[in-house]
Amino acid sequence: MTAEAVRADELRETIARQFGRSLHIRTLDTGSCAVCEQEIRLLAAPHYDLTRLGFFFTPAPRHADLLLVTGPMIRAFEVAARKTYDAMPGPKVVVATGACALGGVYPADPFTHGTVGAVLPVDVWIPGCPPSPLALLHGLGVAVGRLAEKVRDRSFTAADYPERTRGDS
Amino acid sequence: MxxxxxxxxxxxxxxxxxxxxxxxxxxxxxxxxxxxxxxxxxxxxxxxxxxxxxxxxxxxxxxxxxxxxxxxxxxxxxxxxxxxxxxxxxxxxxxxxxxxxxxxxxxxxxxxxxLPPDAALPTLGRQPAAEPQEVRAPHTVGGHAFEFPFGPVRQAGTESLYYGLVTSGEEVVDLYLFTWHKHRGLEWRLQGRTPREALFHVERAEGLSAVALGWAFAAAAEAATGTRPPAEAERTRAVALELERLYNHAAAMAALCQSTGLTVGQSAAEIALERMLRLNAQALGHRYLFGVVGVGGVGRAPDADVIRRELPGAYGEFRRAADALLDTNSFVDRLEATGIVTTDQARALGLVGPVARASGLAADARTVPGGPYDGHPPAIPARTAGDVLARFAVMLAEAAESVRLIGEFLGAGAAAGVTELPETAGAGLGWAESPRGEALAWLALDSEGRITRARLRPGSARNWRGFDDACRSQNVFTDIPIIEASFWLTAAGMAR
CATH class of the missing domain: 3.30.460.80 (NADH:ubiquinone oxidoreductase Nqo5 subunit)
Incomplete structure (x- = not known):
């Protein structure tokens, strides 16, 4: 194994380990009834305290590793949802949260896509109307595993960004 | 038809x-x-x-x-x-x-x-002759103010909402908001359904008022068909409505602490909130009381023993947090004279709920005769200052009253029970006092008992129109989250 490959392995391990300790969550409401948001806020409350597990909420998509999406994806919100997702650095995971986001409340019709999966690449689905904070914590744990897989799949070279040509910032 | x-x-x-x-x-x-x-x-x-x-x-x-x-x-x-x-x-x-x-x-x-160019959104009647006017603030007011766009994606765990904030740098000159990002076409969606089918979506119009809006809607269907739910079922609705008020006021208190940067107070309020939500789940099967209200009555009986055992402790946590906050001068000073809504403004805009009551209008839909509150009249707390502190005081007094009422309704007997609705044409109005004010629903049924028109008007749909007045009253940027917490509205209820 070349020295370069060993260093890449170490980097992968480090990042996988670090994501386990410090994972930043951006929440996104695409048309919820406000109850999923209440449960998400309670994740930070003393009974659940997600920071003890290394999760943090961030107000900036640029700092986010995980997008926690509620609501049935209103069509008029699609632009804002895509912009938020695109602003996040990779590797990133999308967690669809609650019955609306999963497609159990609204059909695909002129107002809504009916599911978050119609617009964003969903990695983890958390069912419930609303999902309780414990269900959310479980889903976040699964999402960390998905994120670690995505980190392992990376080469940490320009090959990770086929869409970018040399010279781009 | x-x-x-x-x-x-x-x-x-x-x-x-x-x-x-x-x-x-x-x-x-x-x-x-x-x-x-x-x-x-x-x-x-x-x-x-x-x-x-x-x-x-x-x-x-x-x-x-x-x-x-x-x-x-x-x-x-x-x-x-x-x-x-x-x-x-x-x-x-x-x-x-x-x-x-x-x-x-x-x-x-x-x-x-x-939306994509070929998208066509259905409306309830014919399309307007011209597009509605886009709300845009002038980029300068008197040569100084500019518009500061904020949203629709906001901080963690909050709903999508767009503020157009007109400011000269620090002072809020004007504020308007958009909620069309969250419009789910609910009134359009309910047409052609039976009230029983529609109730699922009505509860999810504004989930934090699921009981109140569900009750208003069910009562509208009952008025339209001339039915009356069993008295013990109406008392179950009242128990659920007061539990809803309690957890919402605890959540509002937590939000007030968050907006004023009081982490300890926020944690104390959230402990009370979580205990109330667990009580809801134990006593009525759902943390946010979805599915309790049914058309013609209620499908579930409350577990009175659980409520009697758990409520004093949960409310004790609430009271302890509230008392500690009221003893914290920096908190009280921050709330006082912030976000004032005058009595005249509240009256002119038809505001409801704690916002109106804190501005001197002691209106409450629970005082309308003909419901379970007839023998159990609620005391209606009111204040006149119209600021955030007055709204907080009204919420605290209401929470105490809710605990008393729950005890009375359980004592009088709250059970499950449904009166079947006849398949008949008719129209009716229903109401209930949600934690954020009077919730109204009106619906018309055809002869097969299907909805031809349903109108949902949660308290939020009313009170957001007082929000810009509250924000304008000599306030600065950092007051806005505090005012928003004290209104405790939802974008979902406004957008529908």
């Missing part, structure tokens, strides 16, 4: 037919009542309905019905400023407008450029 014959339940709802030319004079005559809602419905002709609430000695509702033949009706928002938002909504949905050329703003439906 069958013609709709509204039934007026004596002492509660009185319906008047008013011809379009007489409407202006009637609205002037009704100026001592509160304009609670205004909406249109299509039948053989488009009918404009105004719902007036009598908050005085004999609480009840008056509905005026006005057929609109020529696409125009008398301009009312000059006389009743509370009508403007609804004038805009009706224009968007039915294409009819008040006489004159007053611009009507965009409300529910997104602007064209937010």
């Amino acid at each position: 069958t013609a709709v014959e509204p039934r007026a339940v004596p002492g509660e709802v009185t319906t008047f037919q008013v011809a379009s030319p007489d409407l202006e004079a009637v609205v002037r005559d009704l100026a001592n009542l509160r304009l609670a809602d205004m909406f249109a419905a299509n039948g053989d002709t488009t009918t404009l309905r105004m719902v007036w609430a009598n908050d005085g000695e004999a609480p009840g509702y008056v509905i005026t019905e006005t057929p609109i033949d020529d696409g125009e009706y008398p301009a009312l928002s000059g006389i009743a400023p509370a009508a403007f938002v609804e004038e805009c909504e009706i224009y968007e949905q039915f294409g009819i407008r008040p006489v004159g050329d007053k611009p009507l703003n965009r409300m529910m439906l997104p602007p064209r450029d937010a």
Whole structure:
């Protein structure tokens, strides 16, 4: 194994380990009834305290590793949802949260896509109307595993960004 | 389609037919009542309905019905400023407008450029002749102010909402908000369904008021068909409604602490909130009390033992947090004189709930006779300062009253029970006092018992229109989250 490959392995391990300790969550409401948001806020409350597990909420998509999406994806919100997702650095995971986001409340019709999966690449689905904070914590744990897989799949070279040509910032 | 014959339940709802030319004079005559809602419905002709609430000695509702033949009706928002938002909504949905050329703003439906060019959103009536006016602040006011766009994606764990914040740097000069990102077309969606099918979506119109809005909607269906739920089922609704008020006020207290940067107070309020939510789940099967209210009654009986065992402890946590906060001068000072809504503003805009009660208007839908509160009248706390502190004080007093009422209703006997609705045509109005104020629902059923028009008006749909006045009153940026927490509204309820 070349020295370069060993260093890449170490980097992968480090990042996988670090994501386990410090994972930043951006929440996104695409048309919820406000109850999923209440449960998400309670994740930070003393009974659940997600920071003890290394999760943090961030107000900036640029700092986010995980997008926690509620609501049935209103069509008029699609632009804002895509912009938020695109602003996040990779590797990133999308967690669809609650019955609306999963497609159990609204059909695909002129107002809504009916599911978050119609617009964003969903990695983890958390069912419930609303999902309780414990269900959310479980889903976040699964999402960390998905994120670690995505980190392992990376080469940490320009090959990770086929869409970018040399010279781009 | 069958013609709709509204039934007026004596002492509660009185319906008047008013011809379009007489409407202006009637609205002037009704100026001592509160304009609670205004909406249109299509039948053989488009009918404009105004719902007036009598908050005085004999609480009840008056509905005026006005057929609109020529696409125009008398301009009312000059006389009743509370009508403007609804004038805009009706224009968007039915294409009819008040006489004159007053611009009507965009409300529910997104602007064209937010959707693909070929997208067509259904409306309840015919499309308006021209697009509604886009709300945009001038980029300078007096050469100084500019618009600071904020949203729709906001901080963690909050709903999507867009603020157009007009400022000269620090002071809030003006503020407007968009919620069309969250419009789910609920009133359109409910058409053609039975009330029982529709209730699922009604509860999810504003999940934090699921009991109140569900109750208002179920009561509208019951009024339309002339049924009355069993008394013990109505008491179960009342228990659920008060539990909803308790957890919402705890959540509002947590939000007030968060917005003022008091982490310890926030944690204390959240401990109370979580205990109340767990109590809800244990006693009635759902943390947010979804599925408790049914059409014609309730499907579940509350577990009275659980409530009697758990509520004192949960409310004790709430009270402990509240007392500690009231002893914290830096917290109280931050709330005082922040976000003032004057009595005149509250009256003119037809505000409801704790916001109105903190501004000196002691109205409460629970005082309307004919429901489970008849033998258990709630004390209605009111303040006059109209600031954030007054709203917080009203919420604390209401929470204490809720605990007392829950005990009374459990003592009187709260159980499950449903009166089946006959399949008959009719129309009716329903109401319930949600934690954020009076929730109203009106619906019309055809002879097969399917909805031809459902109108949902959660408290949020009313109170957001007072939010900009509260923010303008000599406030700065950092006051806005505090004012928002004290209003404790949802974007979902506004957008529907």
